[in-house]
Amino acid sequence: RYADVSGLAVGHLGGSQEMKRLCVIPGDGIGHEVVPSAVRVLERLMPSLQVTEAEAGWECFQRHGCSVPDTTLKLMREYGAGLFGAVSSPAHRVEGYRSAILTLRQDLKLSVSLRPVRSWPGLSTRMDVNLLILRENSEGLYVGHEHMASADMAIAERHISRQASEHVAQRAAEVARLRDSQRITLVHKANVLPLTCGLFRDSCRNVLAAEGLAGLVDERLVDVAALQLIERPQDFDLLVTTNLFGDILSDLACYWSGGLGLAPSLNWGRGIAIAEPVHGSAPDIAGSGKANPLAAILSAALLLRYHWHAGLLADQLERAVELLLTELSVAELGDQTTDIIERELLKRL
Ligand code: GGG
Numbered sequence: 001r002y003a004d005v006s007g008l009a010v011g012h013l014g015g016s017q018e019m020k021r022l023c024v025i026p027g028d029g030i031g032h033e034v035v036p037s038a039v040r041v042l043e044r045l046m047p048s049l050q051v052t053e054a055e056a057g058w059e060c061f062q063r064h065g066c067s068v069p070d071t072t073l074k075l076m077r078e079y080g081a082g083l084f085g086a087v088s089s090p091a092h093r094v095e096g097y098r099s100a101i102l103t104l105r106q107d108l109k110l111s112v113s114l115r116p117v118r119s120w121p122g123l124s125t126r127m128d129v130n131l132l133i134l135r136e137n138s139e140g141l142y143v144g145h146e147h148m149a150s151a152d153m154a155i156a157e158r159h160i161s162r163q164a165s166e167h168v169a170q171r172a173a174e175v176a177r178l179r180d181s182q183r184i185t186l187v188h189k190a191n192v193l194p195l196t197c198g199l200f201r202d203s204c205r206n207v208l209a210a211e212g213l214a215g216l217v218d219e220r221l222v223d224v225a226a227l228q229l230i231e232r233p234q235d236f237d238l239l240v241t242t243n244l245f246g247d248i249l250s251d252l253a254c255y256w257s258g259g260l261g262l263a264p265s266l267n268w269g270r271g272i273a274i275a276e277p278v279h280g281s282a283p284d285i286a287g288s289g290k291a292n293p294l295a296a297i298l299s300a301a302l303l304l305r306y307h308w309h310a311g312l313l314a315d316q317l318e319r320a321v322e323l324l325l326t327e328l329s330v331a332e333l334g335d336q337t338t339d340i341i342e343r344e345l346l347k348r349l
Contacts, residue, residue, distance in 0.1 A: 020308060021050045021079040025072065025274075027057035027100060029281025030291035031085020037293035037342045038083060038300045044349055045304075045313050052079070056100040057087040057281075067100040073107055081307055082274035083300060084267075086281035101276070102142065110267035110274055111138040111164055112171045114302055115250035117233075121326040123258030128234040132175060133253065135246025136168045136200070137267060142243045160196040160242065165203035171268060172204070172240045173211040175306070179237070184208060184216045187225045187241035187249065200242055222249070229253045254278065264298035266306055273307040275299035289337045294321060297345065320348040 022042070026035040043049050054072040061067040067087075076082050087100045104110065113135040119127040145157040176184055186204050188197035201219065208217050220228065222245045229236065229249060233256050241249065254263040263278035277295030285291055298321065305314035324345050333340055 019048045019050055020046060021052070021081065022303075023072075023075045023079040023082040024051055024053050025056045025082060025084045025104075026053070027085040027281065028059050028088045029086055029283045029286035030279075031057070031087070031281055032286070033289065033291045033338045034277060034293040034296040035083055035085040037338050038296035040342060041293075041297050041317070041345060041349070042083075042300050042304075044346055045317060046310075056084070056104065058089060058097075058100070060100070061094075061097050065096065067098055068103045068107070073104075076104070076108055076272065076274070080272045081303060083296070083303065084274050084276040085296065086277065086279060088281040088283060102144070104274060105137050105267050108267075108269055108272055108274070109138065110269040110272065111136065112168050112268040113137040113246065113250075114171075114175070114266040114268055114306060115246070115254075115278070116264065116302070117250070117253040117257045119256060120258050120262065121322060122329055123262060123325060124256055126234075126256065129253075129256040131233065131236040131239065131253065132179070133239045133241065133246055133250045134168055134172050134175065135250060136164055136242050137246075138243070139164050140243030142247075158193075158196050160200050162199060162203045165200045166207045168240055169204035169207035170211075172238055173208060173213055176213060176216065176238055178306075178311075181216060181237045183218065183235075183237040184213060185225065185236060185239045186217060186219045187222050187239050187245055188219070189222050189245075191221060197242070204240055225249060226252060250278070260295075261292050262295050262298070264295050264302055266299065266302035268306060273303060275303040289339060291338050293338050293341055294345075297321065316349065320345055323348045 024035055024039055026032045039051055052075060054075050056068045056072050089099050115133040115135060118130045139159040139161060141156055141158045143157060143159045147155055149155050172184055186201050188201045190197035190201050205217060208214060226249060229252060254260055260279050265276050265278050267274040267276055277299050279295055301314045301317045304310040328344060
């Protein structure tokens, strides 16, 4: 349906709206099923979408000796918008291998990850959750600077910069205005890590004050935030936090929206973004047609809303998902096969 990494053939169908270009990177495992499904849904909403496929991931590394080829980075920079599926990284160290998704986030400076958590009919055990976690996406413990100081001592560095912390706060200010947020919670552990977490917190506070939003800002230690996300998730609106804390808290919080299989995200840079379901490559069900494409589809909705500023299309897509989940129970969706969910969603768009 669309091009290979050469970028020659494209799925350009014409249409009246401004043409957008999307680089799709299925990656590994079920990425090959959920990404094409999400692309077909996006194409229904944006008939003129120009789609080109590119490679990345473990399968790509096995083929080419590189987890993210330069052609993929080039295409992403040119298109400015991507939809990534999933990657499987080996559990042991492999010479020359670097996680594809971490490479894309770092090389393309996708330095904020948006992770919304909201209640969905039929899937959520409570219907009053609607929060958004903004996770710093480029540094923290995930810079990957680990070494053995001795045979018995492994050390990992945690990098927190003023620039990256200010950037996530600036994006939080944009999102707060879009959502008409009433509360912005900075999550850190500055009592134990006063230099790194202190710099993060103070940089965020300064930016949000300069944006005139100081009145909305409060703070939580990360352990307290974790407890309160379980006790009273309805009290949160925007949470702004560092890389590792955001990774953990967003996985925890997505319990309220039906679990990891339903969790969308957007890797967000300046003028460039990659939508990405939070789930992994699920090799156990890959190829069976059982993968649920909703996380990839909802990730595409984030691309529409925050990167392409197409809020009405994002609303339309999220409403269709809501309708689908209201009208059809998980049992009626059978094995939740990719095809059934896509077909039922398209009927409701
Ligand atoms: N779509 C997110 C995803 O693929 N998660 C799996 C993951 O991040 N694995 C670690 C890695 O391969 O870097």
